[in-house]
Amino acid sequence: MFKRVIYEDWAAIVPIISFIATAAVFLTATIRALCLPKARCQELADLPLEDPTPRR
Amino acid sequence: MSNTATITYDDKSVRHFMNASIFWGIIGMIVGVLAATQLSWWQMNGKFLETITFGLVKSEGLSYITFGRIRPLHTNAVIFAFVGNMVFAGVYYSTQRLCRVRTASDLLSKIHFWGWQLIIVGAAVTLPAGLTRGKEYAELIWPLNIAVVVIWVVFGLNFFLTLARRNERSLYVSLWFYIATIVTIAMLYIVNHLSLPTSLLHSYPIFGGVQDGLVQWWYGHNAVAFFLTTPILGIMYYFIPKAADRPVYSYRLSIIHFWALVFIYIWAGPHHLLNTALPRWLQMLGMLFSVMLWAPSWAGMLNGLLTLRGAWDKLRTDPVIKFFAAAVTFYGMATFEGPLLSIRAVNALSHYTDWTVGHVHSGALGWNGFMAAGMFYWLAPRLWRTKLWSTSLANMHFWVGLVGILLYVASMWVAGIMQGLMLAQTNPDGATLKYEFVETLNSINIYYGIRSFGGFLFLTGFLMCAVNIFMTARKGRAEDETVEVTVLEKASKDRMTLSEALSSDPVVHAVLALAFMILWFLLPPHADKAALVVTILLIAKSVSAFRAGKGTWSDYFNRLLENYLPFTVLIFAAAAVGGLVQIIPSLLVNRAVNVEDRVQVPYTPLELAGRDIYVAEGCYNCHSQMIRTLVPDVLRYGPGEDQGYSRLGESIYDHPYQWGSKRTGPDLAREGGALVKDAKLMRSGKRDNLWHFNHFLDPRQMSSGSNMPAYPWLFENKTALKELPAKIAAQARLGVPWPAMTKDGIEQNARDQAMEIASSLVTAGAFLPDKPDLGPEELRRHLSETQIVALIAYVQKIGVYAPVEKPPVKNPTLDPDAHRSSSTR
Numbered sequence: 001m002f003k004r005v006i007y008e009d010w011a012a013i014v015p016i017i018s019f020i021a022t023a024a025v026f027l028t029a030t031i032r033a034l035c036l037p038k039a040r041c042q043e044l045a046d047l048p049l050e051d052p053t054p055r056r
Numbered sequence: 057m058s059n060t061a062t063i064t065y066d067d068k069s070v071r072h073f074m075n076a077s078i079f080w081g082i083i084g085m086i087v088g089v090l091a092a093t094q095l096s097w098w099q100m101n102g103k104f105l106e107t108i109t110f111g112l113v114k115s116e117g118l119s120y121i122t123f124g125r126i127r128p129l130h131t132n133a134v135i136f137a138f139v140g141n142m143v144f145a146g147v148y149y150s151t152q153r154l155c156r157v158r159t160a161s162d163l164l165s166k167i168h169f170w171g172w173q174l175i176i177v178g179a180a181v182t183l184p185a186g187l188t189r190g191k192e193y194a195e196l197i198w199p200l201n202i203a204v205v206v207i208w209v210v211f212g213l214n215f216f217l218t219l220a221r222r223n224e225r226s227l228y229v230s231l232w233f234y235i236a237t238i239v240t241i242a243m244l245y246i247v248n249h250l251s252l253p254t255s256l257l258h259s260y261p262i263f264g265g266v267q268d269g270l271v272q273w274w275y276g277h278n279a280v281a282f283f284l285t286t287p288i289l290g291i292m293y294y295f296i297p298k299a300a301d302r303p304v305y306s307y308r309l310s311i312i313h314f315w316a317l318v319f320i321y322i323w324a325g326p327h328h329l330l331n332t333a334l335p336r337w338l339q340m341l342g343m344l345f346s347v348m349l350w351a352p353s354w355a356g357m358l359n360g361l362l363t364l365r366g367a368w369d370k371l372r373t374d375p376v377i378k379f380f381a382a383a384v385t386f387y388g389m390a391t392f393e394g395p396l397l398s399i400r401a402v403n404a405l406s407h408y409t410d411w412t413v414g415h416v417h418s419g420a421l422g423w424n425g426f427m428a429a430g431m432f433y434w435l436a437p438r439l440w441r442t443k444l445w446s447t448s449l450a451n452m453h454f455w456v457g458l459v460g461i462l463l464y465v466a467s468m469w470v471a472g473i474m475q476g477l478m479l480a481q482t483n484p485d486g487a488t489l490k491y492e493f494v495e496t497l498n499s500i501n502i503y504y505g506i507r508s509f510g511g512f513l514f515l516t517g518f519l520m521c522a523v524n525i526f527m528t529a530r531k532g533r534a535e536d537e538t539v540e541v542t543v544l545e546k547a548s549k550d551r552m553t554l555s556e557a558l559s560s561d562p563v564v565h566a567v568l569a570l571a572f573m574i575l576w577f578l579l580p581p582h583a584d585k586a587a588l589v590v591t592i593l594l595i596a597k598s599v600s601a602f603r604a605g606k607g608t609w610s611d612y613f614n615r616l617l618e619n620y621l622p623f624t625v626l627i628f629a630a631a632a633v634g635g636l637v638q639i640i641p642s643l644l645v646n647r648a649v650n651v652e653d654r655v656q657v658p659y660t661p662l663e664l665a666g667r668d669i670y671v672a673e674g675c676y677n678c679h680s681q682m683i684r685t686l687v688p689d690v691l692r693y694g695p696g697e698d699q700g701y702s703r704l705g706e707s708i709y710d711h712p713y714q715w716g717s718k719r720t721g722p723d724l725a726r727e728g729g730a731l732v733k734d735a736k737l738m739r740s741g742k743r744d745n746l747w748h749f750n751h752f753l754d755p756r757q758m759s760s761g762s763n764m765p766a767y768p769w770l771f772e773n774k775t776a777l778k779e780l781p782a783k784i785a786a787q788a789r790l791g792v793p794w795p796a797m798t799k800d801g802i803e804q805n806a807r808d809q810a811m812e813i814a815s816s817l818v819t820a821g822a823f824l825p826d827k828p829d830l831g832p833e834e835l836r837r838h839l840s841e842t843q844i845v846a847l848i849a850y851v852q853k854i855g856v857y858a859p860v861e862k863p864p865v866k867n868p869t870l871d872p873d874a875h876r877s878s879s880t881r
Binding site: 013014015017018019020021022024025026028029030032033034035036040041042043044045046047048049051052054 | 150153154156224226228229230293294297298301302303304307308309311312314315316319320323337340341344345348351537538539540541542566570573574577609610613614630
């Protein structure tokens with residue numbers, strides 16, 4: 001379509017870049033999640049349920 | 057040292073937003089039902105007024121309610137007015153409680169509320185009047201765009217100030233989703249609404265053709281992502297645990313869900329442009345990321361549904377749980393279907409059909425609509441300090457709404473797949489198509505009727521909701537909640553500076569490794585190998601730094617959670633990277649100067665005026681201007697040697713682009729044609745001027761069975777020639793190669809072309825039923841000034857191109873694109 005300003009082998013490269021980038025994000029988030037101590041996890045999960053003392 | 061304080065939450069704003077959401081939701085749904093019925097019965101575009109007024113009102117069609125104008129009204133009302141107000145209600149309610157602090161500024165809350173409602177009113181006035189930018193979900197005119205940005209900034213400021221004053225050290229996952237929504241929507245909205253105004257009510261988008269298409273769907277797809285999904289997920293993570301009275305199923309899963317979703321979603325926009333003239337690498341990216349999006353979407357769905365573990369018994373009695381469970385299930389279904397439709401082969405069948413319409417409505421009605429209803433039913437008793445007025449009415453709403461959604465979605469699946477298959481069906485010779493477009497339309501008319509009924513049922517459900525909430529409010533009393541909270545000292549939160557956050561080990565390693573990995577792909581031979589070696593070394597170094605740090609890396613992430621500004625920057629980076637990779641190369645490269653093969657022939661002044669009428673009437677809602685790289689598309693719309701599929705260069709000067717995303721009528725990309733013999737400016741394409749004239753006057757006269765509205769006002773309204781100089785000047789500044797012309801020259805050129813077309817119409821026997829007494833000369837003069845002639849001028853120009861000599865391709869690779877471009881076809 002265009003003058004060859006951009007890479008000709010996108011079809012071969014794009015899936016690899018996509019997969020590596022996504023895998024990296026998934027992996028980082030997974031490691032981060034697994035590193036979270038159980039008690040801390042529970043504490044954060046309970047945040048919406050901890051209602052402060054209501055005042056009437 | 058910590059002490060306690062008594063605070064009163066601002067629940068008034070929540071009540072306001074909730075009431076506004078219900079009100080505008082009903083309006084948006086009424087408009088939606090009207091639009092749906094117009095597709096089954098063309099008379100619903102205005103002719104029905106004759107029937108219901110027993111002939112008092114004479115109307116072949118009413119411009120303000122014609123499909124092309126009210127379809128954008130429906131989408132904008134439902135997205136920004138219904139879901140928008142619902143989101144603000146949920147965000148204001150949950151943020152205060154998760155931060156244990158009252159919203160930072162009552163004044164900002166008030167400005168936000170009233171500003172947003174005024175914008176909605178502005179949209180409700182301008183869209184039916186035909187004032188539009190002509191881009192889906194981005195139709196509002198530029199003054200309203202600026203208002204949206206201002207109000208969004210007000211909302212963001214109020215939200216972040218509330219975070220800054222919070223009395224809770226950590227940010228709960230809902231708040232992450234709200235942050236992602238605020239920063240990403242700001243980015244998307246601003247970029248896609250960059251325009252050059254030509255008057256107070258009109259502007260041209262700064263991008264044209266393929267660039268405009270890419271930016272549009274980067275925005276359009278991510279409006280679904282960051283306006284209709286992420287804030288609702290934040291609401292889900294707060295309200296489902298509250299309703300079920302148990303914590304979220306897996307907080308760890310929510311972390312993975314959030315980061316993966318925010319990172320991946322933004323890349324998927326090009327799946328709206330599969331098999332089109334969009335460069336292949338972008339299509340590939342869009343498809344791949346859409347398929348990968350399955351995982352985080354389902355992580356969210358599972359986390360939501362499994363939170364109800366142990367609370368399933370409430371499903372029988374509590375309508376709130378019913379709505380939430382169904383909503384999350386619909387979210388799962390829609391996010392299964394989305395990736396499926398993003399597979400190029402499947403998209404070849406589904407795109408431009410009602411399958412897509414069914415898909416978005418399973419999300420909009422099921423996910424958004426039911427989440428909203430569940431939240432409203434949970435909030436109302438708490439906001440008005442009473443019990444819900446009628447649980448059984450809420451249950452009735454659930455079942456009526458559910459049946460409505462199922463009828464809607466199922467009918468659209470059948471209609472879409474059926475029409476897609478019919479359009480591609482060939483005769484036994486294999487070289488010609490079996491069905492005319494209008495035949496396929498008539499075959500699915502019954503499903504359009506079922507869809508209208510389904511939509512009507514869903515609307516009925518929401519009317520029940522409105523009654524229930526209204527009666528609950530009447531029964532109770534509006535009172536803001538007052539609580540006692542432990543005040544968090546400033547020193548114990550937000551201690552990490554921005555520079556500290558950005559220069560920390562994990563960030564530096566990640567950024568450097570990614571940078572060198574990208575260089576590995578892009579650098580010339582040998583230099584790329586060096587970049588790969590550096591990438592590997594960096595990864596090895598980061599692993600050793602992670603081990604040596606003994607918890608400092610995970611501690612860094614924990615600290616981020618307690619420091620909202622660095623956390624926001626990180627979220628923005630995750631969301632922005634996909635857009636940068638796709639859009640920047642496209643803006644740099646996909647320009648007219650680089651076009652090969654074919655380049656668009658610019659419009660004349662009258663054709664531009666006609667194009668603006670085409671955009672104003674919302675023709676893009678039903679007609680595409682893009683012949684896909686698919687055999688059935690080419691056979692139907694571009695079978696000629698010099699036609700074929702649409703090339704990228706053929707719409708390069710189009711501001712806005714008009715490729716469309718739904719074909720209720722046939723594609724128009726090859727409608728135009730060459731100059732008529734002996735004419736100076738007039739062209740004639742597939743059909744002559746008289747055919748178009750009669751078609752706009754009464755579509756069924758020319759195409760039996762058509763559901764297109766009649767456009768009688770185009771035969772009366774005058775073309776705004778005075779506006780042309782400013783419009784042409786704006787286009788010239790955007791790079792469209794207009795020849796040098798004076799103001800008078802522009803107007804004269806337009807008048808000359810209009811007169812040529814009007815003369816040809818009178819000669820061919822054009823007749824105006826409303827003006828039977830006009831003689832040929834009077835009719836010619838009358839027509840030459842009307843919008844219909846300008847519109848005909850434009851239609852006769854669509855797809856006209858000039859060939860561009862192809863340079864030889866050096867070193868052709870195994871990339872099929874390269875082979876095609878190097879062939880001599």
